[in-house]
Amino acid sequence: MFSSLSFRNYRRIFLYSCLNSGAGWASTLAIEWLVLDLTGSAVALGAMVGIQITPVIFLSLIGGSFADKFSEKRVLLVTSSLLILIYIAMFFTYKNGLLNFGLLGVLAFTLTTVWAVQGPVFTALSIKVVPEERVANAISLNSVTFNIGRLFGPVAAGFLIAIFDTGTPFIYLAVLYLLIIAILLQVKMSELHQRSSAAASGNLREAFAFLNKNRKLYLPMALTGVFIGLGMNFSFISSLMVRKVFEEDSRHLGFVGVLLAIGGIIGAGYAARMSVSGHRPSFTTLTRSGIALGFFWLATAFSPNFWTFAGIALLVNLFHLMVMATANGMIAAHSPVDLQGRVYGIYLFIFHIGFGIGGPLIGLLAEVTSIRFMVGLGGAIVLLLSLAFVTLPKKVTLAIS
Numbered sequence: 001m002f003s004s005l006s007f008r009n010y011r012r013i014f015l016y017s018c019l020n021s022g023a024g025w026a027s028t029l030a031i032e033w034l035v036l037d038l039t040g041s042a043v044a045l046g047a048m049v050g051i052q053i054t055p056v057i058f059l060s061l062i063g064g065s066f067a068d069k070f071s072e073k074r075v076l077l078v079t080s081s082l083l084i085l086i087y088i089a090m091f092f093t094y095k096n097g098l099l100n101f102g103l104l105g106v107l108a109f110t111l112t113t114v115w116a117v118q119g120p121v122f123t124a125l126s127i128k129v130v131p132e133e134r135v136a137n138a139i140s141l142n143s144v145t146f147n148i149g150r151l152f153g154p155v156a157a158g159f160l161i162a163i164f165d166t167g168t169p170f171i172y173l174a175v176l177y178l179l180i181i182a183i184l185l186q187v188k189m190s191e192l193h194q195r196s197s198a199a200a201s202g203n204l205r206e207a208f209a210f211l212n213k214n215r216k217l218y219l220p221m222a223l224t225g226v227f228i229g230l231g232m233n234f235s236f237i238s239s240l241m242v243r244k245v246f247e248e249d250s251r252h253l254g255f256v257g258v259l260l261a262i263g264g265i266i267g268a269g270y271a272a273r274m275s276v277s278g279h280r281p282s283f284t285t286l287t288r289s290g291i292a293l294g295f296f297w298l299a300t301a302f303s304p305n306f307w308t309f310a311g312i313a314l315l316v317n318l319f320h321l322m323v324m325a326t327a328n329g330m331i332a333a334h335s336p337v338d339l340q341g342r343v344y345g346i347y348l349f350i351f352h353i354g355f356g357i358g359g360p361l362i363g364l365l366a367e368v369t370s371i372r373f374m375v376g377l378g379g380a381i382v383l384l385l386s387l388a389f390v391t392l393p394k395k396v397t398l399a400i401s
Contacts, residue, residue, distance in 0.1 A: 004138040009129035009191050014145055016076075016183045017122065021149025023176050024115070026157035027087075029253060030169040031108055032239045033157075034094075037166055038101050042240055042371070046363015051105045052112040053356035057349060059116035072125035073187050079118040080181050086111050087174040094167030119348055124341035127332055128192045136329040140271040143325040147264030147317070150257055158254025207342035210335070217334060217343075220286060220327040221350045226385065227290070227323065228351060229358025230378035237300075237362075237378075238313065240371045246306040256310050263314035267321030271329065283330070287390040289322035294383025301376030 004010045035048045090107050093099040099107075123142070130138045157169040211217055238260070242253045271285070296315040303309035335343040365374040 004130045004134050004141050007130055007134075009187055010126070010138060012183055012187050013122075013126050013129055014141065016180060016187075017126070017142055017145035018148045019176060019180050019183070020118075020122070021146045022151075022153035022156070023083075023149070023173050023180070025150050025153030025257060026169050026176075027111070027173055029154045029157040029239075029257065030161065030166060030173075031104070033161055033243075033253070034099075034104060034166045035101065036239070036243055038104070042244065042363045042366040043360075044101065044363075045239065046360040046366075048105065048108060049359025049363070050356055052108050053352050053359060055109060055113035056116040056119075056352045057356050059113060062117060062345070071189065072121050072128070073184060073189055075121045076118060076125070077181060077184055079114050079121075080177050080184065082114045083111070084174045084177045086114070087170045087177070091167055091170040091174070094165075094170065099167070116348075120341050120345040123328075123332075123344045125187075127340055128337070129187075132337075136333045139329045139332045140268055140325045143268035143271065143321050143328065144265055147261040147268060147321060150261030150264060154257025154261075155254040158251050158257070162249060162251050204342055204346075207339050207346055210339055211343065211346065214334065217331060218350075220283065220330050221347045223286070223290070223385070223389065224324065224327045225350045225352075225354030227293075227354070227382055229354030229356075230362075230381055237375055240366055241300075241303075241309055241375070242306070244366075245371050246309065248306055252306060256313055259310050259314040260317040263316065263318035264321040267318040268325045271322055271325035282326070284390075286323055286326040286330070287386050289319045289326065290382060290386030291390065293319035293323055294379050294381075294386055297379030297382055298376055299379070301372045301379060 005014060031048065031052075032045060035045050038044075086107060090099065090104075093103060093107075123139075126138055126142055127135050156172065160168045160172060238253060238256045242248050242256060246252070267289075293316065296312055296319065300309055300312045300316060303312060331344060331347050332340060362374055362378070365377070
């Protein structure tokens, strides 16, 4: 299960990813809570999701090209430095009373522009620091780090907001990225197990040409895009449920984040266990996990109180990460090393189109109907889609299973 951690460079990447994930989750909670403080509107929260996701939709393609053309370590050092500057700007504008919804939107857009470049570059580097037979395992462990960060990120932000104010998490994040840069500096590029060829151009047409010859890879990409658009990112749903339905404070949202993280670690860990040498992630695992995801997701809409919601949310994220880790592993395991960054960038492009459309739509649905109805609708659609596709592996997806 943890075989990739036997490689020194991957251990550094693993630690970097844990801290980077924690920073991302803390940032998401702080921004969402600040939007609700400033506006009190689910529509505004959905609009902020749209603002944040727009650069990710388009620039993830560029990030994939960077990953195949430039030194991944240098790109990550630059993006981490830029994130420090953005968080300092958020902190000082908040403290000086200048941070309104419009300015927050501009800063959040800039923030996610940097994240858009960072994502596929990190994924490409995490693949290259392990031998080819460990790639699927490394990708699944990356999903574990995503949720380890979720253990401390939302809790830290929630308590800082409750004890101080909504601006304090931003200066905490700036300091955290100084530590992240120190870890990145320890990654030795001379010890990579896989390298792009000298002829690697970073041209996106090569990646699209590869995918057009392997069109079945579009299926896990499209499914995860639809799922995320319906609200599979449960931080967005949790913010609305905790603040608007159960009327609890930011510490309760942080507690939900911990339970989501525990479920995610279990789910991603199990996916990593199935991705050891000699075993590839399968479409069957993805669809069966999607059925369980949809069922428990639907159940959260009927939660009678906060604690029931929090408990079921753990199970939602367990199967959410099973879906995500399996899809990520399928993409990585079937992509040539020279194209991995660009193929993953295309995957993120499709993935975030769903998020960019779904976020504002979910906010609007929550406003005109109810939050519970919106959550239940998303879970029902995920359940029905997974049931529809569960019969496909033998007929359609045998080549990628």
